[in-house]
Amino acid sequence: MSTSSSRVVDVHTHMYPPRYVELLESRDTIPLIRKFPGAEDPRYIILPAEAESLKNIGDDASSSHLPGRPVTSHYSSLKQKIHFMDTHKIDISVISLANPWLDFVASEEAGETAKTVNQEFSSMCAEYPGRLFFFATLPLTAPTDVLLSSIENVKNLKYCRGVILGTSGLGKGLDDPNLLPVFKALAANNLLIFLHPHYGLPSEVWGPRATEEYGHVLPLALGFPLETTIAVARMYLAGVFEQVPSLRMLLAHSGGTLPFLAGRIESCIVHDGHLVREGKVGPGRRTIWEILKEQVYLDAVIYSEVGLKAAIEASGVDRLMFGTDHPFFPPLGSDEQGVWESMSWNREAVEKALGVGSEGMERVMGGNAVEILRLREDEV
Ligand code: URA
Ligand code: ZN
Structure with a gap:
């Protein structure tokens, strides 16, 4: 350790x-x-x-x-999670329900289901105090009062440090004005949103050969990151970050392609006649670059120093946090109880981008998360 x-x-x-x-x-x-x-x-x-x-x-x-x-x-055994952590010298894990969360649960059942699932996460964390924290799950299909009261509920759970959220919101995406009270309640309670993709892009974009011949490569490697990129771009264009300035989001997979595309997003904004005529591009506008440095954190689940350097450039070394995406992507050619590439590739990317043993590496591998998510012993 x-x-x-x-x-x-x-x-x-x-x-x-x-x-x-x-x-x-x-x-x-x-x-x-x-x-x-x-x-x-x-x-x-x-x-x-x-x-x-x-x-x-x-x-x-x-x-x-x-x-x-x-x-x-690996998907549901807590012992297995701890074994994975010990094998890879991970001191603390901030666990979250995997996709698609409760997005499909009937409205009248969602509130109770969320309560039960969040309680299960709390109990898992309590079994290994100090080693496990969690991002809670919200009942997004429930009526608004139930949804808002579930935020009240999770904020009081000892090991909860935020919520995991997909991109569908209440069914119309994250730029839906009806979500603003949810974002405001999360921000007011200091609950970080861990934004994670699930839906990808419409299957037609992968072409007729994809299902039979290309496995999951296109939807996971490209659909997931583009889904995240589009969701955050829509929030930005809708002014969500302006309306909820204390909102904090951790974006999965190093922000999808946001660090790489932020310049193009900016260029398209200042050259858009419609936005200019509507007065949305005037002085005082916070750029997407500023949002990336002020309201966004990025995980370091990008598997290469090339993408990781872009993420560090975009958000700053103090806003990147290491991750593995366990239990997805198990090794296929070696023992699942041994070393996973999702650990070694992501760790090597940090080493190559920031230098072995550097202060930056220490921050990305854990120091940032301890500070940002309040994970010190005296904060349990
Ligand atoms: N596949 C998924 O469905 N979810 C992940 O988080 C990673 C891979
Ligand atoms: Zn994931």
Whole structure:
């Protein structure tokens, strides 16, 4: 274990707790968990891009072409999470429910389901005090009063440090004015939003060969980051960051492609006749660059120093936080109980971008998260 001044903190690491697994097992449309005859493990089938393969496969599937991913203990066993942390010398993990959260839950059930799931996260953290914190889940399909009262509920949970949120919001995206009270309540309670993709882009953009030939590469490598980029760009254009200046967001996968595209977004704004005529481009406008440095944090889940350097340039070395995305992307050619590339590639990217043992590296690997998310022993 590292010393207290150089903690390693994983801020992007998921769990599917028991109540959530039951929920997925009870369903027959995605997201769901399904057993296939002849296959050893049931499968998590959660991504919109997997719906097509599920439809094509029917019930009598050969185990070589099953949709989704096997339900291994890595998805819901707390012991397994701790084993992963110990194997990779991770001192603290800030765990979160994995996608698609409660986005699909019926309105009248969402509030109670959120309470149960958040309670499960609290109990997991309490089993390993100081090693585990969590981002809570919101019942976004519930009536507004239930949704707002769930924020009141999670703010009082000892190990809760924020909420994980997808990009659909109340169904119309994160630039929906009806979400402003939610953003204001989160900001007022010092709850960070961990923004995470799930829906990707419409499957037509991947072309007719994708489902059969290209696996999950296009939706995960490109759909996910573009979804995040688009969601934040829409919030920015709608003025959400101006209206809620104390809102703080941690963007998954180093902000999607925002650090790379922020310049182009700025150029398109100042050259847009409609925005200029409406007086939206005048003096005093905070640029997307300023938002990236003032209201946004980025995780370091980008697997290469090239992307990581762009993220550091865009938001600053004091706003980047290490993550692994465990239990997704397990090693396929070696023992799952051993070292995962998601740890070693992301760590190497930090080393190459900032220098082994540098102050910047110490900050990104854990120092920033300890400060930003209040993870010190006396803050538990
Ligand atoms: N695939 C997912 O569905 N979610 C993740 O977080 C990563 C990969
Ligand atoms: Zn993730």
